[in-house]
Amino acid sequence: MSLLHNLEDPDLENTGSHTSVAILLATYNGGAFLREQLASYEAQHHGNWYVWASDDGSTDRTLEILAEYQERWGKRMTVVAGPHQGFVANFLSLVCRPEINADYYAYSDQDDLWEPEKLTRAVAWLSMVPPSIPALYCARTRLVDEQGRDRGFSPLMRRPPSFANALMQNIAGGNTMVFNAAACALLRSVEPGVEVVTFDWWTYLVVTGCGGQVHYDPIPTLRYRQHGQNLVGASISWSKRWARLGFMWKRRYVLWTDIHARALQSLGPCLTLENALILRTFLWARQQTLGKRLLGLKRSGVYRQHLVGQLGLFLAALFNRI
Template identity: 50%
Template sequence: MSSAGTETVLRDSGTPHVIVLLCAYNGERYLAEQLDSIAAQTHQEWTVWVSDDGSTDGTHGILEHYRQRWGADRLRVVSGPGRGFATNFLSLVCRTEIVGDYFSYSDQDDIWHPEKLQRALERLETHGRVVPTLYCSRTQLIDEQGRKLGFSPLFTRAPGFRNALVQNVGGGNTMVFNQAARQLLVSAGPDLRVVAHDWWTYVAVSAADGVVVYDPQPTLLYRQHGGNLIGSNLGWGARLQRIRLLMHGQLRGWIDENMAGIRRISPRLSPANRLTFDAFLAARDGGPLRRMCGLKRSGVFRQTFMGNVGLFAAAFFKKL
């Protein structure tokens, strides 16, 4: 294993090596299916690092079984901080002993399509490895028994910082990013108190003027069940829940958390993104007219018409 001092060195040639960052917590029911789908990838240069957040079921036994099958060089297990899924993922991505060319978040209960990693790498490699670059995609939804339920929303507007400030377009289970993006996350630190690691990843990469690739083709089966910490956000029930959370100020609190992260990487903001950031800050304070005008001036947007109506309503009621 390379030392922390050589951690930032990238491979100059050859097949890129992907580090799969899997966070687990009492995942015995579906974990084996997920690990099998990783093993079935058409891109075979990968290592799985698992951060277990204190499982009390059979998760450890399953991981040990796969470690013996694959070998210790293919599957590494560490203990998580025990402070929730977002902190667990950030702690894992910031572990300096983990060395790779690309990094892929993984939930414990999905099923990856065989070409998931290969498809992501083909798109990421076209942008090189110097600029922070993030790939994400749609998902196909399944229930607890694996029955297909439909697809996650199809977003049509180009991703970027003005969108990331108020919305996440990519589920973490679809995200693959390069070493430059990983280093950006490391520079912000593992101790950020953000609501979701994936939203923060989108915010950070876009804030630094990185490339965000949104793939409209689903790359995995996203399991919906009672244990989901974050679901698909589809349906009227999910919409009503978002409205309720918005009016109770929860969105404002989540944005505050991301803002704290942006300030940690503020030297990486481009001049255009800094102007957007300052205008958005103005849209969150002052009187209703100032907030509405500030939001319009910032150019910040959500992906749908109704989402943008809700955005301006949030600004009016000072819930943004």
């Protein structure tokens, strides 16, 4: 039995194949690895998928490859022009296209390799959540180099997903995320052009903040390619983890929190009362003197997943870097 089958929760054999998945693929000069990514879609055990590719002005062979697969797949592939404002805006522009209608939506990078059971596992869990409740599936990743050779795994998240955690960090890469139509409707309800740090962190914030359910799958469902052209890479080494904690000291997290606080205002009454209180308490604590700041941070309940991150959060609060 493979690692991917070693599960207790989703019933992979009985996952409904009738449910549709819209794959939201953002591309930009991804010709070097794009074919392998597209081939991994074809290998999915869940066969009811179709692709919306938004290209942000590629000058390599990306558009040629997309046109080749569009001819091969027919109506399963639609290619549109991106907003030319970076990968975050490109992904959010796909989410907000009203003509894309599906049961579930899957973010996709242009250079990864999906395991054959990626969509099956996601749909198996999502199908257990009532359609009216926003739901987000995400997972751990297997890291590979440019040639596809194993380089380890992304950090394993052990604490539960929540809005209190989402205020401090994103628990998984967008390339693992699959979400239902209710979550998509929430993302579309936000005013166009809202500034966010990253599209996947924003998705985690929105779903948890509005009372949705999030499932973090500890079983890797894709091979996350690490190479020189990655805009965002995995924080697997201790040096990279400490570098991220250094962002706090350099007030990067202050900026990110400010951006998220403004963006979350656009959700208005969609935030649950409990999460609105967490947000207010946390934002209040940021403006206080040391004693009240630490007390407010504790009362807000915000947390990071790992001990080093928690230590960094405490130090950031101590020196007013949150």
